[in-house]
Amino acid sequence: MADNTRDDWSDGHNLVPVIAFVDQQGHRVRFSPHVRGTGMNLEKGLEVQVLYEDGKPHTARVNMRKYMMGPAMWTLLGGAVFVGAGVLLALKN
Numbered sequence: 001m002a003d004n005t006r007d008d009w010s011d012g013h014n015l016v017p018v019i020a021f022v023d024q025q026g027h028r029v030r031f032s033p034h035v036r037g038t039g040m041n042l043e044k045g046l047e048v049q050v051l052y053e054d055g056k057p058h059t060a061r062v063n064m065r066k067y068m069m070g071p072a073m074w075t076l077l078g079g080a081v082f083v084g085a086g087v088l089l090a091l092k093n
Contacts, residue, residue, distance in 0.1 A: 005032070017042040021050050023057040033062050 005016050020030045042048065042062075049063040 017062075019048065019050060019060070019062060021057075021060070023052075024054070027057070029057040029060065031058075031060050 005018055016032045018030055018032050020028060023029050050060050051063045052058075052060040
């Protein structure tokens with residue numbers, strides 16, 4: 001992990017990690033994970049495993065549970081709220 005930067009979309013208290021790695025062709029690549037928020041920052045200098053498709057380093061993701069499961073958990077939570085609201089409406093009628 002190369003550095004932490006301030007999240008432009010928050011009040012400035014959330015830090016976003018900047019990950020740097022060298023791809024299979026020897027190019028240096030830097031990216032920030034798409035999942036952001038409280039508790040999603042990483043310690044500066046921490047080595048993390050990066051996953052990406054061959055020849056597509058711009059698709060890189062951090063191989064950590066909190067980064068891989070975050071989007072799925074938000075989708076599951078949103079679906080549960082939607083179904084819950086539907087059940088409440090059905091029971092009201």
